[in-house]
Amino acid sequence: xxxxxxxxxxxxxxxxxxxxxxxxxxxxxxxxxxxxxxxxxxxxxxxxxxxxxxxxxxxxxxxxxxxxxxxxxxxxxxxxxxxxxxxxxxxxxxxxxxxxxxxxxxxxxxxxxxxxxxxxxxxxxxxxxxxxxxxxxxxxxxxxxxxxxxxxxxxxxxxxxxxxxxxxxxxxxxxxxxxxxxxxxxxxxxxxxxxxxxxxxxxxxxxxxxxxxxxxxxxxxxxxxxxxxxxxxxxxxxxxxxxxxxxxxxxxxxxxxxxxxxxxxxxxxxxxxxxxxxxxxxxxxxxxxxxxxxxxxxxxxxxxxxxxxxxxxxxxxxxxxxxxxxxxxx
Numbered sequence: 001x002x003x004x005x006x007x008x009x010x011x012x013x014x015x016x017x018x019x020x021x022x023x024x025x026x027x028x029x030x031x032x033x034x035x036x037x038x039x040x041x042x043x044x045x046x047x048x049x050x051x052x053x054x055x056x057x058x059x060x061x062x063x064x065x066x067x068x069x070x071x072x073x074x075x076x077x078x079x080x081x082x083x084x085x086x087x088x089x090x091x092x093x094x095x096x097x098x099x100x101x102x103x104x105x106x107x108x109x110x111x112x113x114x115x116x117x118x119x120x121x122x123x124x125x126x127x128x129x130x131x132x133x134x135x136x137x138x139x140x141x142x143x144x145x146x147x148x149x150x151x152x153x154x155x156x157x158x159x160x161x162x163x164x165x166x167x168x169x170x171x172x173x174x175x176x177x178x179x180x181x182x183x184x185x186x187x188x189x190x191x192x193x194x195x196x197x198x199x200x201x202x203x204x205x206x207x208x209x210x211x212x213x214x215x216x217x218x219x220x221x222x223x224x225x226x227x228x229x230x231x232x233x234x235x236x237x238x239x240x241x242x243x244x245x246x247x248x249x250x251x252x253x254x255x256x257x258x259x260x261x262x263x264x265x266x267x268x269x270x271x272x273x274x275x276x277x278x279x280x281x282x283x284x285x286x287x288x289x290x291x292x293x294x295x296x297x298x299x300x301x302x303x304x305x306x307x308x309x310x311x312x313x314x315x316x317x318x319x320x321x322x323x324x325x326x327x328x329x330x
């Protein structure tokens with residue numbers, strides 16, 4: 001019996017191949033989507049399980065500090081650890097020694113404000129300045145062997161002078177010869193050491209005696225053993241050198257702005273503006289804490305961004321991620 005040959009429709013074979021390839025592709029896509037869905041579900045489940053144990057990646061924008069108290073503040077987590085009770089309510093600031101074992105502070109709100117040192121755990125409290133004299137704004141040398149502070153009569157009208165204290169022997173050395181004929185009221189010279197520990201940076205007022213807003217200040221430097229005072233910067237105050245010796249941060253007298261300038265020269269860079277003061281560098285030289293209008297801020301030097309971390313008081317760095325905040329009675 002003869003078989004009749006049927007001619008296939010033109011293009012039928014090509015269309016069949018296309019349909020077969022499309023079906024194969026759809027099966028592969030479906031398989032990939034199914035795997036992706038399972039991976040996504042697993043990732044979400046893992047994140048939910050980990051959420052209760054993870055440290056917050058975004059630090060809190062404001063950390064409340066109890067009134068009339070001092071506390072250590074972790075800037076990453078917001079955790080606060082109160083200082084020992086016998087020193088927590090005593091100081092209007094706490095300067096931490098470079099080895100993190102001691103603090104220096106001036107007693108707050110008494111007839112006069114002597115300078116004390118104590119272990120960080122509150123033991124071995126010792127008055128290291130003469131009775132009857134104010135001792136203000138002490139700062140440690142980079143190696144922790146010395147303290148510099150402003151000592152003045154407790155009537156609060158004269159500037160007094162800067163003294164360097166040998167922490168081991170208790171010997172005090174006057175290093176400045178400031179004019180004591182002008183009454184400036186409560187004016188802090190805010191001394192601090194250079195990065196190499198050989199000189200002291202401080203501010204001196206000039207201009208009108210009253211009112212306060214007519215005054216200006218300049219930054220000066222003097223060797224730690226005393227001697228000739230050298231003008232560092234005109235119309236600048238609240239100065240502080242970075243621990244790595246690269247930068248000088250200061251507040252300009254005009255406009256109350258925070259500036260940063262390289263010690264190698266160049267044009268200063270403005271970082272902030274406001275009612276600024278009490279500039280303090282982090283030990284790793286990446287951030288500056290400062291007071292502004294009753295609040296404490298931390299500023300990133302590279303980006304220029306700042307955030308408020310606490311209300312009131314003054315702050316010092318314990319380490320590069322921890323502040324010691326003083327909040328004395330009003």
